[in-house]
Amino acid sequence: MPVPSGALTPLRITAxxxxxxxxSPQSGAGASIAxxxxxxxxxxERNTCFSKEKPMGDTGSGRPFSHMQPGKLSFAVVFDGTGVVPRPANSAMPDEVEDQLKALSAVIYAYKGVQHQPSIxxxxxxxxIFTGRLTSFSTDYTLFRPSGAPLRATATLAFDSYTSSKQARLEADASSPDLSHLxxxxxxxxxxxxCERIYGDSRYYMDVARFxxxxxxxxxxxxxxxxxxxLE
Structure with missing residues (x-):
């Protein structure tokens, strides 16, 4: 059944x-975190850039358009290890705050040798639906056990949007099945x-249902x- 509007839908980050x-999103253990x-x-945040120089004889029409900067997404996430936060039965999130942060780091920050960069x-x-790369990852610890082990932390994350050259060409055709659609x-x-309308093939309905x-x-x-x- 569709998720009721009042039910918790966790933010998910996928490498x-x-x-x-x-x-395309990766699959398998450790590829995503909910x-x-x-x-x-x-x-x-979205920004447009204009030429720094005004055209000769400009009468107030303004500077000519130059380019679009990558979009920016930022938010803060609270990680809790006190046990008071309800946990879905199928959650793979570790119990300890440090392990939760390591799971997040593995998806968004860890250097991937094959790609020679952190994951998109x-x-x-x-x-x-935002596709991007991490630009900032800071953590504030706010609650501790007597031993010093953290019980609560807030991670502040910032991302720049990422668009491959092929993706940019596809975006000229907003109905392309090679794009994410909402x-x-x-x-x-x-x-x-x-599925027939978006992919041109109704047989993808089981994959979309699982996704x-x-x-x-x-x-x-x-x-x-x-x-x-x-489509991959």
């Missing part, structure tokens, strides 16, 4: 690979029908937001 210019405590706020990541939460279910929509954590996909609730990942 990605750039395969020939197409960014937060136990969602951020209380997000900052999503995809951040999914609600209506947000779809709001309308009355009468079915998962096979939506969105749907246990029952035959009767979609209107208004539900579904993520359709890019």
């Amino acid at each position: 990605c690979t750039d395969n020939g210019g197409v960014v 937060l136990l405590i969602n951020p209380s706020q997000l900052r999503h 990541v995809q951040i999914l939460w609600g209506l947000l 779809v709001r279910v309308r009355d009468g929509d079915t998962l096979p029908l939506l 969105n954590g749907l246990r029952q996909f035959r009767a979609l609730e209107p208004g539900t937001a579904l993520h359709f990942p890019p």
